[in-house]
Amino acid sequence: MVYYLTNTLMLQVSNLSFGYNKKRLLYKDLSLSLEKGSIYGLLGKNGAGKSTLLKNLVGLLFPKKGHISVNGFTPHKRQPAFLETVYMIPEEVYVPSLTISGYMKLYAPFYPGFDKEKFYQYLEQLEVTGPDKLNTLSFGQQKKFIIAFAFACNTEVLLLDEPTNGLDIPSKIKFRKLISSILTEDRIIVISTHQIRDLDHLIDQVIIIDQGDLLLKASIDQIATRLNFKVVGEIADENKVLYSEESLKGYSIVAENTDGEDSKVNLEHLFNAVTGNAEKVKSMFK
Amino acid sequence: MNNTFQVKRFGWLLRKTFLERKVQTLGLTALLLGISLIIYAYCKTVVGFGPAQNLTFIWGLSGGGCFMASFVFGYFGSNASGISYLTLPASIFEKWLTGILIGVILYPIIFLLFFRLMDAGFVMMYHNSLDPASFSYHSDYASVYTLPFNGRVALRVYNLFLIFTSISFLGSLYFNKVSFVKVALVFCAFCFFIFTLNWIIAKMFFGDIAGAFPFREVSISIGKSMNPEEGAIGMPERIFQITEFFFDYIMPVCLFTLVYLRLREKEF
Numbered sequence: 001m002v003y004y005l006t007n008t009l010m011l012q013v014s015n016l017s018f019g020y021n022k023k024r025l026l027y028k029d030l031s032l033s034l035e036k037g038s039i040y041g042l043l044g045k046n047g048a049g050k051s052t053l054l055k056n057l058v059g060l061l062f063p064k065k066g067h068i069s070v071n072g073f074t075p076h077k078r079q080p081a082f083l084e085t086v087y088m089i090p091e092e093v094y095v096p097s098l099t100i101s102g103y104m105k106l107y108a109p110f111y112p113g114f115d116k117e118k119f120y121q122y123l124e125q126l127e128v129t130g131p132d133k134l135n136t137l138s139f140g141q142q143k144k145f146i147i148a149f150a151f152a153c154n155t156e157v158l159l160l161d162e163p164t165n166g167l168d169i170p171s172k173i174k175f176r177k178l179i180s181s182i183l184t185e186d187r188i189i190v191i192s193t194h195q196i197r198d199l200d201h202l203i204d205q206v207i208i209i210d211q212g213d214l215l216l217k218a219s220i221d222q223i224a225t226r227l228n229f230k231v232v233g234e235i236a237d238e239n240k241v242l243y244s245e246e247s248l249k250g251y252s253i254v255a256e257n258t259d260g261e262d263s264k265v266n267l268e269h270l271f272n273a274v275t276g277n278a279e280k281v282k283s284m285f286k
Numbered sequence: 287m288n289n290t291f292q293v294k295r296f297g298w299l300l301r302k303t304f305l306e307r308k309v310q311t312l313g314l315t316a317l318l319l320g321i322s323l324i325i326y327a328y329c330k331t332v333v334g335f336g337p338a339q340n341l342t343f344i345w346g347l348s349g350g351g352c353f354m355a356s357f358v359f360g361y362f363g364s365n366a367s368g369i370s371y372l373t374l375p376a377s378i379f380e381k382w383l384t385g386i387l388i389g390v391i392l393y394p395i396i397f398l399l400f401f402r403l404m405d406a407g408f409v410m411m412y413h414n415s416l417d418p419a420s421f422s423y424h425s426d427y428a429s430v431y432t433l434p435f436n437g438r439v440a441l442r443v444y445n446l447f448l449i450f451t452s453i454s455f456l457g458s459l460y461f462n463k464v465s466f467v468k469v470a471l472v473f474c475a476f477c478f479f480i481f482t483l484n485w486i487i488a489k490m491f492f493g494d495i496a497g498a499f500p501f502r503e504v505s506i507s508i509g510k511s512m513n514p515e516e517g518a519i520g521m522p523e524r525i526f527q528i529t530e531f532f533f534d535y536i537m538p539v540c541l542f543t544l545v546y547l548r549l550r551e552k553e554f
Contacts, residue, residue, distance in 0.1 A: 055554075058373055059372075059373075060369060060372055060373065060553065060554050061553050061554075062551075062553055078372065078373075078378060078550075079289040079377070080287065080289055080292075080295065080375045080376055080377050081287045081289055083373055083374065083375035083376075084375035086373075087373075088369065088373055090365065090366055090369045092364070092365055092366040093366050093370075094364065094366035094367040094369070094370040096306040096307065097306075097307075097309065098305075098306060102305070106298075106301065106302040106305055106306055107302065107374075109298045110295070110298060110374060110375040110376065111375065
């Protein structure tokens with residue numbers, strides 16, 4: 001087994017085995033590498049192990065076997081030098097009984113890259129204001145507050161677990177705008193969600209996992225090259241179709257892109273195609 | 287960067303720990319001290335000064351220390367606060383030390399100061415209530431005095447405090463929800479097991495026993511009359527000293543080390 005880091009490689013999972021129960025492993029020999037400068041969409045059904053994977057990456061859970069390296073650190077050691085470079089926003093956020101400025105004064109010193117100006121700018125963009133104690137805000141407001149704080153910390157790794165849960169539609173739109181604006185060349189963002197539509201036009205890399213198995217890890221460009229997303233009146237060759245569903249104009253299909261056609265990746269259809277034809281898709285993207 | 291201890295970072299952590307839950311921390315401290323005051327005031331009128339002082343001291347230091355310890359590491363009651371706590375960029379040693387500082391150093395100092403004031407106040411009130419012209423004035427006056435902090439009872443309670451507090455710390459790291467109740471149940475079950483086992487073994491060895499206290503002595507009934515006498519068999523002096531040393535020093539150190547190790551290995 002070789003562990004290596006290059007200028008672009010930031011996060012390396014090698015032969016990860018993990019399970020809450022020793023006899024039933026959720027992940028077995030999972031290997032994955034993520035590079036800087038990308039927004040990854042981590043997709044999977046409920047209970048597929050998305051949050052578990054994120055928790056392993058941030059050091060909240062420890063691999064039973066294998067190794068994880070984030071920026072050269074081993075997450076499970078939870079060293080301050082590592083923790084100040086990574087921020088995880090869990091599905092449910094914790095805010096103490098503090099005001100916005102009180103929270104910033106107590107928490108920001110731990111993150112050397114924290115930018116106060118950006119923090120207030122993000123809060124404004126997400127429309128989180130007021131002198132109230134944070135714990136009196138609505139769940140959505142609390143979540144937006146934590147999102148603004150996390151983004152302002154300027155950590156190199158941002159892990160977001162179901163970030164759009166609890167956000168109303170305008171807030172989701174603002175969140176999408178904000179997240180695309182904070183991506184830099186030396187940053188990596190992983191967004192885990194089962195609300196696939198929320199990630200449309202936002203991510204440039206897709207990771208799909210199911211039952212602890214990595215079904216797909218590819219860029220949107222790679223997917224568009226190898227798969228074709230289109231609407232057809234009739235399905236000509238069923239063998240080439242990975243997924244189809246009836247639509248107003250016929251059938252929306254995902255098929256092998258044998259003719260080099262350009263098409264727009266539909267994440268929801270992609271997800272269904274991959275989870276329904278795991279082995280075939282794996283071989284296509286090898 | 288020092289990944290084990292940094293004064294500046296430790297200061298931030300300490301400040302954060304106090305200020306983010308200051309109402310709860312102060313409220314819990316006030317509650318524990320208030321209960322101590324009630325116990326003292328009630329017990330001194332029912333069972334007298336000596337038992338009241340002892341009971342309050344045991345409750346306030348050992349019992350209160352348990353509650354405080356459980357509160358200090360109470361972040362794991364919810365998924366969100368547990369994640370926030372464990373991913374905060376401070377070292378495990380600093381997080382452990384913050385817990386120890388609050389539960390094992392600051393709380394006892396506050397309690398001892400409060401106890402001394404309360405004890406001295408009640409003793410003074412009692413002394414002032416005595417009639418100097420009374421025949422028993424001097425003996426009554428001398429019979430009630432403030433609890434010495436270096437006396438036999440106090441020293442024993444300090445040891446209990448360290449053991450109970452460390453167990454409470456450990457419990458709050460093992461059990462995420464209602465850790466205090468779970469720890470209390472496990473501790474009671476463990477004590478019941480130890481006492482029962484000790485009693486069974488003593489019974490096997492000595493036959494007709496009147497009582498048995500683990501790691502201390504066995505009381506034996508002597509004679510077959512209606513009112514048999516009791517005799518106590520203690521442990522040999524040397525073994526007793528070793529046992530005392532173990533409970534006074536080795537066990538608390540081991541338990542607090544376990545707290546650190548458990549925090550380091552805590553998965554959430």
